[in-house]
Amino acid sequence: MKFLTAFFLIPFLVAGCAATRPVADMAMGAGGGLIANQLSHGNPGLTAAGAAGGVMLSEGAFYLSGKASDKAYVTGYEKGRSDAVKQQYWILIHQQQQPRTPPDNVSLYAIPVPEQNLDGVTLNPTTKYLRIEN
Numbered sequence: 001m002k003f004l005t006a007f008f009l010i011p012f013l014v015a016g017c018a019a020t021r022p023v024a025d026m027a028m029g030a031g032g033g034l035i036a037n038q039l040s041h042g043n044p045g046l047t048a049a050g051a052a053g054g055v056m057l058s059e060g061a062f063y064l065s066g067k068a069s070d071k072a073y074v075t076g077y078e079k080g081r082s083d084a085v086k087q088q089y090w091i092l093i094h095q096q097q098q099p100r101t102p103p104d105n106v107s108l109y110a111i112p113v114p115e116q117n118l119d120g121v122t123l124n125p126t127t128k129y130l131r132i133e134n
Contacts, residue, residue, distance in 0.1 A: 021062055028058035107132045 029051045036050020037043075109130040116123045 021058075024058045024062070025055050028054035030054070032057070105134045107134065 032054020033047050033051030036053070037047040040046035040050075109132055111128045111130055113126050113128055115125045
């Protein structure tokens, strides 16, 4: 019986391998066939049914695992989007709270920009400021 338990645990021990699904299907199919063979005293029809049941059990486990993985991915994606929006919000709040006066070692030099006409668009006169650090 210890051999059967160890045999069923093999697919879970190789869960990090790329070929996990075929190995698990093979192991569960063989284990199901072995159990069915022992319980049916060698009946080939019931042995084949037990092997098929083992493969179906393995595929069901992979389906449930994939479903949980997909749900976790969607949840993480939505959480990431939410965090990005919150981060942008707090950046804007902190920018608005910072003082508007420049530090003592910085001077602002005003440059008047006259009205301009570029490609048929009239730009109003404005003043731009050049930041100069002392």
